[in-house]
Amino acid sequence: MYLSKEEEKMLESENETVAKSMEIIVALAKIFGAEKLIKVSSVHISGVSYQNIGDEGLEWLESLNSKVVVKTTVNPAGMDTVRWKEMGIDKDFYEKQMRILRAIEKIGAELILTCTPYYLNRPKFGDHLAWAESSAVVYANSLIGARTNRESGISAIASAITGRTPYYGLHITENRAPTIVVKIKGDISAAGYMLGFQLEREIPYCVFDRSVSEAELKLFGAALAATGNVTMFHAEGITPEWKLFEKPKERIEIYGKVSRDCEPDLIALGCPHLSKNELETILKLVKGRKVKKEVWLFTSRKVFDESREVVEKLEKLGIKVFCDTCMVVSPATEKFECVMVNSGKALTYLPKLRGVDVAFGNLKECIEKAIE
Numbered sequence: 001m002y003l004s005k006e007e008e009k010m011l012e013s014e015n016e017t018v019a020k021s022m023e024i025i026v027a028l029a030k031i032f033g034a035e036k037l038i039k040v041s042s043v044h045i046s047g048v049s050y051q052n053i054g055d056e057g058l059e060w061l062e063s064l065n066s067k068v069v070v071k072t073t074v075n076p077a078g079m080d081t082v083r084w085k086e087m088g089i090d091k092d093f094y095e096k097q098m099r100i101l102r103a104i105e106k107i108g109a110e111l112i113l114t115c116t117p118y119y120l121n122r123p124k125f126g127d128h129l130a131w132a133e134s135s136a137v138v139y140a141n142s143l144i145g146a147r148t149n150r151e152s153g154i155s156a157i158a159s160a161i162t163g164r165t166p167y168y169g170l171h172i173t174e175n176r177a178p179t180i181v182v183k184i185k186g187d188i189s190a191a192g193y194m195l196g197f198q199l200e201r202e203i204p205y206c207v208f209d210r211s212v213s214e215a216e217l218k219l220f221g222a223a224l225a226a227t228g229n230v231t232m233f234h235a236e237g238i239t240p241e242w243k244l245f246e247k248p249k250e251r252i253e254i255y256g257k258v259s260r261d262c263e264p265d266l267i268a269l270g271c272p273h274l275s276k277n278e279l280e281t282i283l284k285l286v287k288g289r290k291v292k293k294e295v296w297l298f299t300s301r302k303v304f305d306e307s308r309e310v311v312e313k314l315e316k317l318g319i320k321v322f323c324d325t326c327m328v329v330s331p332a333t334e335k336f337e338c339v340m341v342n343s344g345k346a347l348t349y350l351p352k353l354r355g356v357d358v359a360f361g362n363l364k365e366c367i368e369k370a371i372e
């Protein structure tokens, strides 16, 4: 495997964090048969909730002793860093979570605490990235045409410290070709959830039977990544690389519908985090009526700040808008029995990670449930 002089120097660095990071990148390159490393233009780190990484993860992060060399952003944490008490988070959890965040900040990463980094810092078509949030990976590859494999929290940090990632997988043009054509009808998010079970690691070429919004494609990709480890899809007439490759011969059809019901005591929206547009759509759907159930929305602090007026109106109607965290990575949702979502990713992980029952509906159905 070829290493440049600079890369060899990092491997032999006296700084243990730099040397270890380069060792991780080189080991991954060998596992995946990469012949060289490439520079990345940004890194997105996941796995920063104290709920998920515990004391061991915290101590490892605190032991890091170097700075990131590329723009590095960070996924949601286990709580809203301002309104954590309102979420029912205890002091001990708060303090441990803040130590994690301080350790990550110390290496130079930006604490944007969102799984939608592309709303804050949109990569360009063709950019090479090392991103570690599955929903952001599928979004960047599919909707933007940037190039990233699905990194782990650790390999993303190693890329942030070295500025490199192994050149394999979706960094290489021919590996981005679709492998199967899928005709899609029905609910888009549900279709992503169902399709993932059938398409382990494939790249679907999707043909939708109607026009679909960016928000729907975001939900679709997140669900596909959750159930099928899918890292990229093409959407005919929509995504930037749909015309680039030959259409695969294999074809299937799917009708998106998920029947999962229970009587929700929480309606949680924003998996992936909501955009300004989606917050406005929710406000419109509520039509000024007071909500009768607990409704939590999740977004980034940046979008929250940019949507102050909408957020204030939503809060007046009894809806809580939280930042920095989400229904899956925060322990706050564990106190509920049944959580209603419109996200196939949340549907996958809420029962597994938070031990709650889940009801599924589209955005309109979720809002209707909140005000009925």
Ligand code: F3S
Pocket: 075, 076, 115, 135, 222, 270, 271, 272, 273, 298, 325, 326, 327, 328, 329, 345, 346, 349
């Ligand atoms: Fe984002 Fe949490 Fe869903 S990190 S994609 S809102 S599980």
